[in-house]
Amino acid sequence: MTMTILLAAAAVAGKTNIAAVGFFGLFVTITLGITYWAAKQQDHRALLYSRRRHHRIAERTRPRRRLHGAASFLGIVGMVSQKGYDGLILLDGFLVGWPIVMFTIAEPLRNLGKYTFADVVASRLKQRPVRAAATLGTLSVVIIYMIAQMVGAGNLIKLLFGFDYPFAVILVGTAMLSYVFFGGMVATTSGCRSSRRCCSSAAPSPWRCSCWRSSA
Amino acid sequence: MSNHHHEVRNLGRARQRVAAILTTLIVLSYFGFMLLVPTRKEWLGTQIVPGFSWGILLGIGMILFSWLLIFVYVQWTNRVLDPAMDRIKEQSK
Numbered sequence: 001m002t003m004t005i006l007l008a009a010a011a012v013a014g015k016t017n018i019a020a021v022g023f024f025g026l027f028v029t030i031t032l033g034i035t036y037w038a039a040k041q042q043d044h045r046a047l048l049y050s051r052r053r054h055h056r057i058a059e060r061t062r063p064r065r066r067l068h069g070a071a072s073f074l075g076i077v078g079m080v081s082q083k084g085y086d087g088l089i090l091l092d093g094f095l096v097g098w099p100i101v102m103f104t105i106a107e108p109l110r111n112l113g114k115y116t117f118a119d120v121v122a123s124r125l126k127q128r129p130v131r132a133a134a135t136l137g138t139l140s141v142v143i144i145y146m147i148a149q150m151v152g153a154g155n156l157i158k159l160l161f162g163f164d165y166p167f168a169v170i171l172v173g174t175a176m177l178s179y180v181f182f183g184g185m186v187a188t189t190s191g192c193r194s195s196r197r198c199c200s201s202a203a204p205s206p207w208r209c210s211c212w213r214s215s216a
Numbered sequence: 217m218s219n220h221h222h223e224v225r226n227l228g229r230a231r232q233r234v235a236a237i238l239t240t241l242i243v244l245s246y247f248g249f250m251l252l253v254p255t256r257k258e259w260l261g262t263q264i265v266p267g268f269s270w271g272i273l274l275g276i277g278m279i280l281f282s283w284l285l286i287f288v289y290v291q292w293t294n295r296v297l298d299p300a301m302d303r304i305k306e307q308s309k
Contacts, residue, residue, distance in 0.1 A: 085269075085271070085272065086253075086271075088271070088272065088275050089249075089250070089253060089271075089275060091275060091279065092246065092249065092250075092275055092278045092279065095278070095279050095282050096242055096246045096278065096282055098282070098286070099238070099239075099242050099282050099285050099286050099289070100239055100242060100243070102286065102289065103234075103235040103238050103239045103242075103285075103289060104235060104239060107231060107235070107293075
């Protein structure tokens with residue numbers, strides 16, 4: 001189905017790169033399949049998670065890691081496409097944020113047995129306003145990240161396939177939404193678990209540290 | 217009991233000191249790099265090898281430096297902090 005949409009779009013756009021579109025369609029189809037498969041596996045795994053504490057911690061910190069990974073990758077693509085290689089300084093902002101968070105708040109959080117900063121504040125103050133403020137903060141940051149990501153992904157698709165920019169953005173948005181619709185958010189994250197394991201063993205990160213230490 | 221309390225407090229101070237040193241290092245290097253962007257923009261654009269400028273080199277160096285600091289911190293917690301904590305836990309049983 002994805003292929004027919006893409007080929008129809010290619011016919012409209014005219015100057016498109018058919019091979020690139022074909023590979024894009026192929027990858028989207030394969031990863032959607034994996035996402036769907038991961039969604040089916042989820043029920044068994046949910047039982048396993050409650051057994052070991054460090055798995056739950058990993059599960060909680062995972063969305064943030066994904067957010068950072070995707071946002072930094074696509075955000076940097078967006079910046080580089082707009083500003084040239086000056087956009088690479090964005091890369092340092094993400095990576096410098098991690099160690100600071102790790103040195104300053106990761107250890108106290110672990111000692112308190114809390115998962116997020118909001119958990120700590122909520123345990124001392126009123127739950128409802130604290131959670132609302134934390135959610136608002138997270139959502140506003142996520143929206144700004146999302147804009148950078150969509151610009152990046154849109155430009156990437158535009159350059160690769162030769163589509164018009166608005167169409168490229170709509171295409172990427174549709175692909176992202178269909179991952180979430182078919183697999184659910186949990187499946188979207190767990191589908192790529194093995195690849196992320198490889199990444200996290202290559203790069204030391206707060207998540208990895210918390211995993212080591214809480215299992216010790 | 218008060219002896220353990222004292223040890224825990226010392227350990228907490230040691231952790232804060234290590235964290236403060238590492239945080240200062242990374243904040244200084246990051247803002248130093250960022251200040252080069254408005255003040256020494258021409259120099260950052262100079263190419264060492266064609267296609268590879270000082271800006272790119274320092275940007276990548278920044279990433280490697282932050283990895284190095286994380287590595288130092290993890291080594292310190294694994295070798296010093298956690299064994300000391302375990303020892304205090306054992307003694308207080």
